[in-house]
Amino acid sequence: VLQRAKRSGADIATFQSFNEIDSTILMAGCDPAVAILTDWLARRRSPVHAVALPCSSRAALQALVNEHAHVAGVHLRDQKSGEYNLAPIRRALGRRRSLVVNFARWELGLAAAPGNPLAIRSFADLGRPGLRIVNREDGSGARLALDEALGMLGIQRDRVKGYDLEVGGHLEVAAAIAAGMADAGVTIRLGADAYGLHFIPHQDERYDLVIIEQEAESAPIKAMLDALNSRRFAREISQLCAYDTSQMGQVVSI
Structure with missing residues (x-):
């Protein structure tokens, strides 16, 4: 107290x-x-x-x-x-x-709505107009993986809608997608499974x-x-x- x-x-x-x-x-x-x-x-x-x-x-x-x-x-x-x-x-x-x-060791990847209605297959899809993401804070492994993938693909961050929408954990990313606040986000398989989301593996960590x-x-x-x-x-x-x-x-x- x-x-x-x-x-x-x-x-x-x-x-x-x-x-x-x-x-x-x-x-x-x-x-x-x-x-x-x-x-x-x-x-x-x-x-x-x-x-x-x-x-x-x-x-x-x-x-x-x-x-x-x-x-x-x-x-x-x-x-x-x-x-x-x-x-x-x-x-x-x-x-x-x-x-x-x-x-x-765990799987890090992209989580999307159940059934993957937007047919998201990889990080390359995050540059689509209108597709919204939820992000992790700077200094997180998930943010680092996202930035590295976008850089390799030549996708500018300001082209990614929702890049500045930050939450504080893997489960919070999944919760935001489940609530309809975003279409995709980087999280671990555990987060996606906890909320019944579709999961696209990216890398083992x-x-x-x-x-x-x-x-x-x-x-x-x-x-x-x-x-x-x-x-x-x-x-x-x-x-x-x-x-x-x-x-x-x-x-x-x-």
Whole structure:
């Protein structure tokens, strides 16, 4: 509860004990599956609680750097190498040592209305007059994929109706299309499936979790890593989200 606002901060009061605060993991990123991790820990009577901080991949890295989060979820493709995440992580963290662990691979693509009434087949169709999209914020992996595809096709952004209509997550993109606010948008298959939308796959992506090295031995992070190395948890995520979890828990980089 906010007690007093100051120019450079604020005084707050919390209803949680220090032990409850210390056993909470703040996970910044755009993966809706954080809710499943929270449920998994609760079902196993773990004292650790995961809290999602929904934001773009770039904002998640910044939250990690600013010590506003314990974990950053990232899916950012480096255009030069085609590699996922490691170059953006190095740029954001500088000399800070980190642990990068795979969470899953997923399909990113275009979602459209059920039955695909406008016969959208690829990003090339987004330049059609009158076709409306819903977009993700700058710094998100979905926005990066859209901009890269438009650039390769030679489609100017101002030709794409709805380019400036931004929402804050994969599920929000799907919700906007389901509500008739847009005809298409970039999201993951999970988002399209959740709202019964048509899905046109574009690319497979690797979603990694980034942890500052000094936090890796803390009890909450160890509990999260234990979950990621559980075959049952990996199977549950795979079944519920249609993710590829064959490499879940594997260290990508140190």
